[in-house]
Amino acid sequence: MLPIETTQTRVITQFKRVIAADQLSQSYIFAGPAGVGKMQVAQWLAMRLFCLNVQDGSPCGECAECQRILSHNHPDVVTISTEDKTIKVDAIRELKQEMSKSGMEGNQRVFIINDADKMTTGASNSLLKFYEEPVANTLVILLTSAKNRLLPTILSRAQMITFLPADASRIEASLVDEGIARNVARFASRMANEPAQALALAQDEAFNAQLTAVDQLLNKVAKRDLEAFIQVQSQLLPIAKNTTDQAQLLTLIALTYQLAMRHHYQLNEIESGAVNALSQQSGAQLADQTAAVLVAQQQLDQNVSFQSDLEQLILKLIG
Incomplete structure (x- = not known):
């Protein structure tokens, strides 16, 4: 097939x-x-x-x-x-x-x-x-x-x-069948509208580097670990040097919160990493944090400095 x-x-x-x-x-x-x-x-x-x-x-x-x-x-x-x-x-x-x-x-x-x-x-x-x-x-x-x-x-x-957008869960399943790790497949399938695009994204080294960095960052955020600020400088800025990469990184953060929210209300399967860690918070906290990510995405569209935008976001998420 x-x-x-x-x-x-x-x-x-x-x-x-x-x-x-x-x-x-x-x-x-x-x-x-x-x-x-x-x-x-x-x-x-x-x-x-x-x-x-x-x-x-x-x-x-x-x-x-x-x-x-x-x-x-x-x-x-x-x-x-x-x-x-x-x-x-x-x-x-x-x-x-x-x-x-x-x-x-x-x-x-x-x-x-x-x-x-x-x-x-x-x-x-x-x-x-x-x-x-x-x-x-x-x-x-x-x-x-x-x-x-x-x-x-x-x-x-x-x-x-x-044509309607393909169901993300079906794309995810097709990626797993291609040998893509489940976590990578989950994110790639929700950032592309069809299998070929999702597969290309899942196999992209830059995408995988961003996904790993975001997972580490938000794990620290979930623990209210101030080292998250250090990670912005040491890991995130070097892999988000242009507006396309910056927008993709913020999209990954937003998607992590969306999955965490679904997991919090038991709408997802078993999750791991930052998704699971964030989902342990209250629904109100997750809603506030998701709103903060949306503001950060809007500010990036308005040409706010990416470093400043991201640091302000981390401050809101930890606070």
Whole structure:
């Protein structure tokens, strides 16, 4: 089973039924927040159409066809993706030229437009001609996190599939299956919307260093140990030198308190480390401390010095 099947079960099940009934549409819009697995489902769908070893309605993910799709090397699965602010009309014209050709290795062709909301008006109008004169055995999938930016005429002619954020517990389980330590999996799964992002985060050395440092810091905070201030200088500042790392570190602190709060009210499984230590406090204390972390996150967004912000936070948490 491919990981996306466990995190977007509802969407995958829907497509299995549609394909089994031979009712696949020619165009879909995959709409939902960034990172929920829209591209992974698009690839799953392409693999399902080309797979040489379909099992129980799912592509195997291992045959030559599936592997070429996963590595973006399949000639009949074309993806448009750009780092630019817009997808211009020339890109869509080239795509339409590709659509007019027969499949290089079969009848079916799949075209995926990532961030379709980036299409200019000219590009969108150019794509409309596909809907007016659809090409047989051609599947077009538009991925977007801002469906309201798509032309109403496109919205009305493609079938909308709405993606919801994957359940964190399922992502956590998939990470553990990949050999990730449970504690790391728990945090990574709650800081990413889909398994691939969570796995990359869980395997990132910088993330793991921050997670360890935060756990040590908050263990000291739970004991009202003033050495927590020393740790800010000695361990935290060196691993949070830019705004991205600083925001991530504060997010880890906030998430630790969220898990501690859930554990305090017995909503979590057995916890260890700082989560368990913090959860021994009263619910009122945890609520006040969680609010203090939120203020620290807001101050960071307002360009307050990170060192000053963190030291003030520790003072509030210990006090």
